[in-house]
Amino acid sequence: xxxxxxxxxxxxxxxxxxxxxxxxxxxxxxxxxxxxxxxxxxxxxxxxxxxxxxxxxxxxxxxxxxxxxxxxxxxxxxxxxxxxxxxxxxxxxxxxxxxxxxxxxxxxxxxxxxxxxxxxxxxxxxxxxxxxxxxxxxxxxxxxxxxxxxxxxxxxxxxxxxxxxxxxxxxxxxxxxxxxxxxxxxxxxxxxxxxxxxxxxxxxxxxxxxxxxxxxxxxxxxxxxxxxxxxxxxxxxxxxxxxxxxxxxxxxxxxxxxxxxxxxxxxxxxxxxxxxxxxxxxxxxxxxxxxxxxxxxxxxxx
Amino acid sequence: xxxxxxxxxxxxxxxxxxxxxxxxxxxxxxxxxxxxxxxxxxxxxxxxxxxxxxxxxxxxxxxxxxxxxxxxxxxxxxxxxxxxxxxxxxxxxxxxxxxxxxxxxxxxxxxxxxxxxxxxxxxxxxxxxxxxxxxxxxxxxxxxxxxxxxxxxxxxxxxxxxxxxxxxxxxxxxxxxxxxxxxxxxxxxxxxxxxxxxxxxxxxxxxxxxxxxxxxxxxxxxxxxxxxx
Numbered sequence: 446x447x448x449x450x451x452x453x454x455x456x457x458x459x460x461x462x463x464x465x466x467x468x469x470x471x472x473x474x475x476x477x478x479x480x481x482x483x484x485x486x487x488x489x490x491x492x493x494x495x496x497x498x499x500x501x502x503x504x505x506x507x508x509x510x511x512x513x514x515x516x517x518x519x520x521x522x523x524x525x526x527x528x529x530x531x532x533x534x535x536x537x538x539x540x541x542x543x544x545x546x547x548x549x550x551x552x553x554x555x556x557x558x559x560x561x562x563x564x565x566x567x568x569x570x571x572x573x574x575x576x577x578x579x580x581x582x583x584x585x586x587x588x589x590x591x592x593x594x595x596x597x598x599x600x601x602x603x604x605x606x607x608x609x610x611x612x613x614x615x616x617x618x619x620x621x622x623x624x625x626x627x628x629x630x631x632x633x634x635x636x637x638x639x640x641x642x643x644x645x646x647x648x649x650x651x652x653x654x655x656x657x658x659x660x661x662x663x664x665x666x667x668x669x670x671x672x673x674x675x676x677x678x679x680x681x682x683x684x685x686x687x688x689x690x691x692x693x694x695x696x697x698x699x700x701x702x703x704x705x706x707x708x709x710x711x712x713x714x715x716x717x718x719x720x721x722x723x724x725x726x727x728x729x730x731x732x733x734x735x736x737x738x739x740x741x742x743x744x745x746x747x
Numbered sequence: 748x749x750x751x752x753x754x755x756x757x758x759x760x761x762x763x764x765x766x767x768x769x770x771x772x773x774x775x776x777x778x779x780x781x782x783x784x785x786x787x788x789x790x791x792x793x794x795x796x797x798x799x800x801x802x803x804x805x806x807x808x809x810x811x812x813x814x815x816x817x818x819x820x821x822x823x824x825x826x827x828x829x830x831x832x833x834x835x836x837x838x839x840x841x842x843x844x845x846x847x848x849x850x851x852x853x854x855x856x857x858x859x860x861x862x863x864x865x866x867x868x869x870x871x872x873x874x875x876x877x878x879x880x881x882x883x884x885x886x887x888x889x890x891x892x893x894x895x896x897x898x899x900x901x902x903x904x905x906x907x908x909x910x911x912x913x914x915x916x917x918x919x920x921x922x923x924x925x926x927x928x929x930x931x932x933x934x935x936x937x938x939x940x941x942x943x944x945x946x947x948x949x950x951x952x953x954x955x956x957x958x959x960x961x962x963x964x965x966x967x968x969x970x971x972x973x974x975x976x
Contacts (some may be wrong), residue, residue: 452763670900700865700884700885701846701864701865701882701883704826704827704845704846706845719786719807719808719826720786720807720824720826721785721786721787721804721807722784722786723786724783724786724805727787730804734824734842735843736843736864737846738883739865739883739884
């Protein structure tokens with residue numbers, strides 16, 4: 446199983462309520478995904494030369510006691526970087542005017558168990574093991590603000606229950622993907638991508654789809670072209686929900702084996718695996734509710 | 748007729764289903780109204796008395812499943828497997844229905860005013876399905892008996908490996924499944940379509956429908972066929 450939720454608010458005034466509107470959606474998908482949960486929220490982008498990096502210390506020995514302040518000092522000392530670190534237990538968002546790759550390399554060498562969740566100008570990413578309600582409370586999801594988000598509740602079938610195998614997965618910058626289903630050719634996709642210098646962090650099938658699509662985008666495909674190539678290259682069952690800095694995109698496999706339902710009003714577009722997760726949304730009784738068709742692309746702009 | 752209401756925002760679904768199973772059979776003619784279903788699964792499943800159930804809102808999975816003698820009307824959409832394994836009675840979805848609508852039905856009438864998703868009427872064993880809109884791919888897969896009337900279009904592989912169920916389609920068929928073929932309509936077919944449309948409250952000209960049934964070439968092993976797969 447697994448549950449997927451997505452929310453895009455159309456009116457700037459609603460951006461401050463994005464997290465509050467989404468938390469019941471995520472918790473509504475607990476039965477479909479009780480073992481882990483996560484979400485990526487897209488905020489107003491930082492300046493061209495700035496980046497934010499979401500970090501997770503739950504797999505380090507220190508766990509939630511990780512010395513984030515110390516990390517900030519070390520970045521200043523070793524790389525001369527003035528970074529701000531907004532931390533919350535085992536999670537922190539590092540923000541700085543930086544080229545992200547050297548910083549990420551340094552972090553991986555100095556703290557190999559510190560997990561880099563995401564990089565970009567707009568994306569903040571959170572994911573951990575636990576029920577959706579526990580994870581939402583751990584990171585105060587209800588206070589999150591932004592234009593759109595992508596969330597997931599996991600019932601693991603293809604790889605172990607660990608924080609790094611929870612969804613969303615990311616690759617590159619300001620891109621994330623969540624998956625309900627199971628791919629039948631993830632290793633073939635990996636073997637095709639690895640000679641292009643693309644590295645994998647887990648044995649999870651979803652990571653193959655995520656890195657494939659991000660590779661296509663990086664190679665210059667627009668989102669629609671990349672998704673079309675995804676239909677050709679990825680085999681198996683999937684409903685994928687993807688987020689970029691300014692878009693939400695949804696596709697389902699040709700057999701539509703995994704569910705999805707969309708509700709749209711003048712204020713928002715909401716996506717979930719089941720209507721149960723949409724029922725609490727404001728004015729839902731007057732929303733246009735539909736099931737996305739298999740092998741069609743649905744793209745909404747933030 | 749006695750009328751009862753259950754607000755699923757106030758009471759758990761189990762209370763509704765327990766009432767329908769334990770109390771409703773002794774009440775005589777009875778109408779039960781369910782409000783705020785909010786996508787809950789298994790609403791009004793396994794009805795075993797002539798109760799009328801109205802669901803006001805969107806239902807989750809398996810609504811009206813295993814129905815026997817009940818009448819269920821959903822004023823909204825229905826999730827996966829609406830009226831699956833219905834034995835008799837009637838289930839009417841006023842909105843759209845998700846995948847596997849009427850799967851493995853043995854009897855009764857399933858009416859869907861809007862579109863139905865993929866695999867509508869899969870393994871149909873009897874009874875009738877009338878869809879006002881279109882049906883998704885693999886509908887009527889391995890359907891053994893019963894009838895389906897589709898007023899819109901059909902997706903890929905309609906009636907794949909069909910047995911003795913008969914399908915009537917008004918719109919376009921994207922593709923027929925293995926062993927399904929379009930056959931001429933007889934007077935009996937026109938009468939059947941007319942009767943099912945009338946029972947479902949839909950208005951179409953039966954002469955606009957095509958008949959799809961099994962060519963029965965998969966019924967027997969063909970030793971002469973090219974067996975290279």
